[in-house]
Structures are given as C-alpha cells and as structure tokens.
Amino acid sequence: MTNALLSVRDLKVSFPSETGTVDAVRGISFDLEAGRTLGIVGESGSGKSVTSLAIMGLLDENVRVSGSITFDGQELLGKSDKQLSAIRGNGLAMIFQDPLSSLTPVFSIGDQLIEALTVHRKLSKRAAWARAVELLETVGLPNPEGRMKSFPHEFSGGMRQRVVIAIAMANKPKLIIADEPTTALDVTIQAQILDLIAKAQSETGAAVIMITHDMGVVAKTADDVLVMYAGKPVEKAPVHELFHRTRMPYSIGLLGAIPRVDKAEKQPLIPVKGNPPLLINLPDACPFATRCPIAIDACHTREPDLVSVDNDEVGEHKTACIRSHEITDGGLIDGHPVFPVPDIPERALAGVPREDRPVTLEVRNLTKTFPLMKGAFLKRKVGEVHAIRGISFDIREGETMAIVGESGCGKTTTLLQIMDLVEQVDGDILLGGTSVADVRGGHAERTLRRDIQIVFQDPMGALDPRMTVADIIAEPLRAIGTKKAGSETRVDELMDLVGLDPTHSNRFPSAFSGGQRQRIGIARALATSPKIVVLDEPVSALDVSIQAGVINLLDELKAKLGLSYLFVAHDLSVVRHIADRVAVMYLGAFVEHGSVDEIFEDPQHPYTQALLSAIPIPDPDVERTRERIVLSGDLASATDQVGGCSFASRCQLFKVLPPEKQARCLGEVPPLTGPENAHRNACHFR
C-alpha cells in the first residue's frame, strides 16, 4: 500500500443545495500505482466526475470534502488553491469530457499550450515554443508548427481533444485523470484518442484514472475497475474478474443491458428497472435495493460495506452486497439469472419474406445541398455543402432500417428531408406508394403526414415544459382534428402502451426521468397510428440501464403494431441489436447497404470495417486480442466536391494499393454495387 502513487481514503463530497445536502460521493477508497489504469464506471450522477474534481481540488469552496487524498506522499485535502496549483498540471493532469468547450476561445492553441509549460517552470520563449510544437506532434496533429497560431474554433472536436491531451502531457505528469475523454466524439475518433492516451501513459509512465460510462472503454483500457452507484463504489475488481466473475447485481445489470456489436443472436436486452435514488438524506439501506431483483429484507436495514468476496482467490475483488457470495459466474443465483430475462413478443411478420411485404417508405436519389455563405453583413455564396449526395433505399412493413455514420455525415439532414416531405428534383420520396410530389398542401398532405412520425434525440429538449403529458401526446391528434373526448382515451391507451402510468397524464415533463420522457416522445409519435416512425438517435442521451428498456420497448412496439422504423444512430451496438437493414453513410452517401447480419459479419467497405473495429467490446479478452483498424485523420468536409472516392483521404485499403489502382480511387466515384436488396458496397476493390 505504501508504494501507491495515489491513495484515496473514505472520500466524501457533499454539496449544499436548496432541497438539502446532496451527498454526491459517500465514501470511496482506492489505491493506484504508477503505470496502472483504474477505470471508474457508473451511470450519470453516480459521482464519477465529482470524485475526479475532488482529487484535482477543482471543486468550489462551499463544497464539503472529507477523507484523505494522498498523492505522491502529500496529503492534498486541506491544501490551499495556491499550493495545489503547483501540483495541478505538473504531477497531476486532467483531460475533460467536452473538447469543444475546454479550450479558451480567444487564445491560440500555441499560447494555451505554452502557458501550461511556463506556469510550472522557467523556459525561454524559444524553448517553450519548441516544446509545444513537439507536444502537438506527439499527439498527432498534422502540421504542428503551422497549427500553433490557430484558434480552437478552427479545429474539429477530435483535434481539440488532442490539444487538451497535449496540455495534460506537457509536464510529464505522474497521474492523468481522464473524465469521459471520448464521450463527445465519434467512434473512429474515440479509437484514436484512446490509443493516444495509452501512448501518453506509456511515454510518461503515468497512472491513469479512466472515467467512463462505457463498459467497452473499460474493457479496453482498465487494469482495475471500480463500479460506482449512488456515490459509492459497489464493486471493485481487476478487469477480468469484474467482467467474468461479476458478483454485484448492479454490475451484472449494467453488463446485461449493453447491446453487443459482436453478437448476432437477438436476445432481448435486460433493463434495470427504476432510476437511481436522489442523493439527499439517503436511508441506511442498500441504495440499489429498490431496483434490485434479488433484494431481501436485510438489504433495507443497513447499507452494505465494500468487503472482499468470500470465494475470491485474488483477494482484490470487493463488493457492497450482502448476497454476493450466493451469486455465481454468469450472473446466476440459485441457478437462475439475477435479472429475469424479459420476453419479446414474436413478430407477426417474422415468417413473411422481405420481398412479399409491402413497401412503407421508398427514397429514390435523395439530394440536398446547402449554399455556403460568407460575410457578416452582405452574405454571398462561396460554395455548396453537399449534405446528401443522392441516396436511395426502401423500408418494408415491420422492418427497421438504420443509417449509421459519424457526426456531420448527413444523417439528420436525411431524416429532415423525409419528414418535411421535400419534393426532389431528380428523385422521389414515396410513402406507402404515394409520391410526395403528387400531394401538395391540404387534406391529402395531412393524411400522408399521419403515416410518418418522428422521435427526437434529446428527451429533455423535445418536450414543451409548459404542457402536460396528456397535451403533448394529444398534440398530433389535435393536428389531424381528433375530438377532445376521443383523444383522452387514446392518450391513456398510448401511455399504457409505452409503459407509463396513465394516471400521471396530467403531470409536466419535468416530473419524469430521461427514459420516461423518451417514452412520452414515443407515445406522441404513435398517437396518429403511423406506419413508419423515424427515430433520430432515440437512446443516445440515456444511460445504458435505461436505454435497454427503451430499446426493448421499441422492439415490442414493432412486433405488436407492425411498425417500420427508420433509425439513425452512431452507436453501432444499438443498431446491431435493433435493425434489420443497415446503411453506412459517409459524407452524404451510402458506402455500404444491406441486411444487418451481412454488414456486421462481413463488412466489405473499408470504412465499415474501420467503424466496426473501432467499437470497444465490453469483454476484456475479446477487446484486447482483436485486430483493429484505426483510421487516420478526421471526417473530410462536405464542401469539397470530390472527383473520386470521398473516403480516399482516410482509406486504409487505399494506402496499400498499387498506384494505378489508387488513380482509379481518386478519379472515379465508386457506385454502390452488389446484389440488390442483399449487400451492396461502394468501393472499387471490394
């Protein structure tokens, strides 16, 4: 224990608030040795970030912190801001979640990096500049010398995160705390950044605290894992132990709730019912008891301590659960799974082959360009953004079609074009066989609109806080002219359908949790009994345990009502779980399109291959041994009109091709080729 670099003992943090003291962290202890990585996982609000800020000493003065934090032999708690500032950025560095806001907008990248150097040591201007350039080079920023004078807004999220990492590495810290460093980034960029952090760690020999909610990231990076729930660690173990011999119901639930990108069979996800408790005046009971399927009376009388699991040979596996010793590998208790597996109704249409089902939505050669404007006062057009470059697909009844791709690839624009029933110049959108070009305005258009409804990403922002849930759900009904009496019974029906209590219909959205709000959004979309529901990242704002419930609901509704979904997501695990057909989008065009298993089992386009290999799999054995393609560079810009393959700048296959074949990539736009309706890709050489 003495050789630990960082030693945290019984750390408690509480915030004063209007409704009472919020005990955000309620006693956490761990040791971390140099060169090792501790993963801290847990849902939002479980106290991960507060723990890291407490270690950094970045909490406000009115926050109460107790316990002990020893770093490199010094006690950090009780030090003044000035004393701490000598350690921060020097021995102790931090990488924050949102790279878009973590750099000062009015200072150049170089200035901010040099500041990190000179605040701790005297350096000549020239030496500081040289070291800063060197750091930018280490983090893989192209043309570092020229980038020194750039401002943050000229950089993409991934590039800014590289700069933040360069700042963290500046003084060769002994400990790097990374608080959700990749949550705001796309998977291919996430893979780059995680590799970079690993590189920073190996170069400096630093210890790393990796805070995340993504079990895949933990499986990939951590040596030891700490699972947090309601401000306390509930399970702590070396990474393989944790994933293979999980002993605490909450951790089991967390792992069971994650859709797996590497598993073909469609088992229902196992949601953890209920929500985490509020951290005010918690009773002396297991905080998970209200959600725990195996809770017994004793769980409600005392909060369990974090103690060693009996049958554990390594001696490092600890849980805070009084029934841990009864749980066996695979999450079983008395031979039954801790979490009962919900059953999903079999689809009515499952037996009917795809070709025999009616087409609900057909899109032919959808295109959208935005004019690119410049100048503040007199705007003039300087170019065009090709947001969508001609995409075609169809969705059959009872089918889920997913569009995946990185941010900015044109997913949302596609959905909006379809939702707005935008007439196409050289293409068409057909809803149930009716072309949008044939219906303009009035009754016909309204009838058409009934058949297509949308669910938005952000469950908080999409609902008007001043309307009751009943009003929100009834809104589309009113829009098509349903009488009040009729809509009331329909609202109750819908709330019941999406798993909400109909007696709560007169409450306001603020009274509901994130998952419940998303259910309200789904109920609203279902109000007009549409044939097709468009879902724009419906679960990406939700915690995994909640997300699983919503995904199951979507599955269930599809089976019950024979709905078709058009689903947009960047999380490929979710897509694999829910979709029947997938299109991979890159810079406004499909690069691969086919049935879900074809695409995930046999990805053909180099981009799809890279995308799939970038997703961390929540299993340390699989994750650490599989081969990986890490793409270089960022998403290219949609402004460029490319004469060849738009992926060429990042393509890993392109790099190994002979020059004459490369010339073809650059000179000829690859069309989607392959068997229609089965599996097509847009690469000349696949």
Place this chain on the structure above:
Amino acid sequence: MIVVATNLTYFLAWGFLDPRNNYVGRRPPLSEEQVVQLLQPRNLSDTVPLLERWWSWFSAIIFGWDWGVSPVGQSVNDQVAYRMWVSAELVLGATILATVLGIALGVYTASRQYKIADRIGQATSIVTMNINIVVAALGIVLLAIGFNNMVGTTVFFVTGSSSLGVTGFFPIIIDALQHLILPTIALVIIGYAGTHFLQRSLLLDNINADYVRTARAKGLTKAQAIRKHALRTSLIPVATQVAFTIPTVFMGAILTESIFGWNGMGRYFLETIAKNDIHGTVAIAAFGAVLTAIGALLADIAVVVLDPRVRVS
C-alpha cells in the same frame, strides 16, 4: 448612417414642430404675411414645399457646412460650436467612467458571488439604476453645497461649465474639473449599474466555463485563471454594449445640463424644442448620432484588441 438619421430627424422635426407657433398670441398679432416674411429668409416657412425647404437646408450643409438659423435668426453653427465641446466632455467622460466603474464592480462582485460584498454591490446598483437623474443631480448638488460650506470655500461648482476670468493652463483645467465633477458623478451614478450587471453575469458564466477549469487544471490559481481566461472573454460583449449606452447617457445629459446650468447641447435641445427651432433640433440629433458612432468605433477597436479571432479573419 449619420446622414440618414439626420435627414430623418429633419422630416420628423417638421412633423412635430411648427415655427409659426412662435408668433401665435403675439401682441399686436402679426399678420400672415409678416410671419411668412420673417420665416421665409430663414428657410422655415411652410409656404415653401417641404422638399424644397429640405434641399436648401441640406445643400447648405453639404456645400457650406451651414446648419441653418433659428427662428430668431441665430446661427446654429455658432451655437453648436462651443456647446458641442461642453457636452462631449460631459457625455464621453461620464460614459468612460461609468463603463470602467461598472466593469470593475462587475469583476469584483462576480468573484465574490453571494458574499456580503456582492450583495451590497448588487443592492446599491439596483437602487442607483432606478434613481431618477433629476433626483440624483439634486441630491449631489445638496451634498456638494454642504461640503463647500463645511470646508468654507467653493470646491465644487454647482452651476455652469466654467468660471469667467480664469487664465493659465492649469487653473483652466482645475476649474473645468471643478465644474465637471458633479454632473459627471450624477451621470455615472445612474449609468454604471447596467454595465455592472452585465459584466457580473457574463463573468459568472465564464468563471464556470470549462476552459477556466482547464486553465486551473494546467496549474493556474483560481484568481489567475479568472483574470486571464474568463475576464477577457467576458469583456467582449460588454465592449459592444457600451456603444449603445451613449445615447442613454446623452439623454441623461439633457436633464443634467439644465440642472447644473450648463450651456451644453442638452440644454440647447430643450431650448430648441421650446422655440420650435427645427434646424437646432436637427443639429443636435446629428451630434447625438456622431457621439454614438464614436462610441461604436471605440467599441469596435476594443473588440479587436480583446478578441484575436477577429484579427485573424
């Protein structure tokens, strides 16, 4: 912009003011002919079509820098020439002081959020913001008179913008300051609070910004991080706003000048309105527009100094 605004005021002024009213109720009453005879040479007679009047007024300004005459024949140029400096001194001085004070207070109170100093500062600003300029000015006059009596000599002058018969460079400056100080204080008192609140809330937003946290994580102390990273960003919108406070200060100056017996543009404004002096009114509007333009220019310069991103693009 200034040209357009001025011309617009010209037409507006003709809509509201009528020089003819000056002669209503004269004893003995003037005949229609006499009135027209008096007004026509001054380009103030409504017997001439409005557009023609406007053109002779406008062309005189463009070609001869002649802003016309009042209904009694005084040259507007003469009037404005010396009043202008009197007012500019007051308005610009007060704006700069109010801005500096507002920013300073904003920074001070923001870094002591919810502490006693912050609460006192906020309460005071709420009070001063709602004080009427007349009340503020009179209060200051009373205090100053009290102070003068106490020390037994006139430290603060409560009327006029300068004393007669003062010579020498330093005596003139000191004299000017003695006159300037009270009306300036009055204007600053009612004017600083807006900047204070804006600066305080902007800085508070920025203190909690992620990049300030990054700066602290680098090893800057909280105070350094705020001074270097949060303050700079929060000053940019404040600088832009200052340009728009100048018209407000100018309006305040109108009343202040009357109270302190200054012969400035503000008082001139009241007089011209009362005397239906269209050319005078328009000249004042033009002066206001110029002041605003100067303010906007200063703000632009400040933004360029503060925000290097503007320089790059």
